[in-house]
Amino acid sequence: MSATVASVGVIARPLLVGVLALAGLSQLAAINNDLLAAAGSKHAPARADLQARLAQTPYDQAALRGLASADRQNGNATSAHALLTLAGRLGWRDSQTELMLLEDAVRQGDANAAMRHIDALLRRKPDLAPRLMPALHAMATDKVGRNALLVRLESSPPWRKEFFTRIDFIPAQYQAVHETLLSELAKTGKPAGAEEISSYVAALARQGEVGRARKLWTTLTDTKPGLVLDPEFERFDPGSSVPAPSPFEWNASRLPGTELRITVEAGTPSSRDLVVDTDGSAHGTVLAQALVLKPGRYRLFVATPSTTVLAAGGLKWTVRCLPGSKTISTGGAAVALGWQSDFEVPAMGCAVQRLSLEARRADALTVGEARFEKVWALPLAGSGGPLS
The missing domain is CATH 1.25.40 (Serine Threonine Protein Phosphatase 5, Tetratricopeptide repeat)
Structure with missing residues (x-):
């Protein structure tokens, strides 16, 4: 031979x-x-x-x-x-x-x-x-x-699943080819599924190509672009035992002392609220997603009918820099129809940000229900937006 x-x-x-x-x-x-x-x-x-x-x-x-x-x-x-x-x-x-x-x-x-x-x-x-x-x-x-x-x-x-999920089988010089395959397969009757896409997206993120990874994820999954993805929890399933397929989607932590559920208002099936029940004993991350923002100042808005638990400190929306865990959000305050918090993404040491809902042990006011209708971010004057 x-x-x-x-x-x-x-x-x-x-x-x-x-x-x-x-x-x-x-x-x-x-x-x-x-x-x-x-x-x-x-x-x-x-x-x-x-x-x-x-x-x-x-x-x-x-x-x-x-x-x-x-x-x-x-x-x-x-x-x-x-x-x-x-x-x-x-x-x-x-x-x-x-x-x-x-x-x-x-x-x-x-x-x-x-x-x-x-x-x-x-x-x-x-x-x-x-x-x-x-x-x-x-x-x-x-x-x-x-x-x-x-x-x-x-x-x-x-062998299709292995072809897409075994990233070690993709020589570095053929990454662009792999992306072309994913894009062209999306035009067929059997587009790549979330798992097939996420393996490659995660590999890009590990290589430091986070902006490229996020853009590819939103494009291939037909996700509406924005600083925060899925801001109204349309795709989020708190009852799923499977982790979200991408760090750019909401990932729940199943934190003891909290329970997450989705409620739909009667007559408006497109309106989905995330409800977080807490017994006051929880401490840690409830849910989170990765952001990819340019350096600059931003404002985080959380639409909620009640800010009691947020004001008492039992739950807190937080933005941290990655790598590391430097907190860059400013606490926040109640405003009309919700809660807002300003933060600044520094020019160095903050290539990726982690938006998370954190639970903290506090007084009796932290026990109860928190309802979130929408979470989104806007750049303030002079700031950019997503790197993707």
Whole structure:
């Protein structure tokens, strides 16, 4: 196999140069060696033996593959391809056949065929994902290869989730390609789900690309942009046992001594209020979301019919800088129809901000119900807005 693969000449399409560069000439050979070892094959059967097997069983896929391999070694590429094509028509479950057909597709610059054989290999041998999935991103740098991959992803193959959630399979130089795939998949009948998007968004955030991560999240999830996302709690589900898929959405902490619920006003199903019940013993974060604001001064507004618990200090809306936990909100005060708090995002050391509702132990006035209709922020004079 190594000699055969090494003899590959000029590749017809740039996308398949990428396949060879990442799946690698030696990588394809290594995969084949692993498959042979798993099958317990040490020596290739003699040609006469293979021909005898075919005479007895004309549809012997392994025998056809063996003859194709022999023809390759002897430089008879046309005969080898014909035999492999016939072997492939007998089924896709023979991984060695699929690997050899993948090599032929690479030689011929056939993106659709290459995608078909990679799909078959990943279905049959999921452990090949670390070797083959980077090649898929390489293929996607070419429009033809990208379209072939999108068609396959739209069919929801069993390896699709891993393709999107195993960020370690995405070479750094192909991050832009991954974003293009997510964007173009959104135009199909099977757009990427929140979990598939969030894995990549979280990876961007960890790399310090927080503004880019937030913008990508809002774009791909069709989220209305704003300094605070989901300000009226339309998507927030306090009863969910699954964490929010993104740090830019509301995340509840299930803090002992508090209970969160959503109420809907009769006759106005679009009006959702977040209700927080507290028994006065709670201490910690009730819910939070990450903001990405430019340096400057801002005003936080909280629409609420009653400010009693906020005024008593039992609950407090807080803005902190990340990394670290420097508090930059100014406490706040009751105003008409709610509560407001001014804060300033410094130019240094505050790339990300954390907006949170905090519970604090206080007096009897903190026991009871707090109802929040909307939470939003506005830049004050001379300030910017979201980095995204």
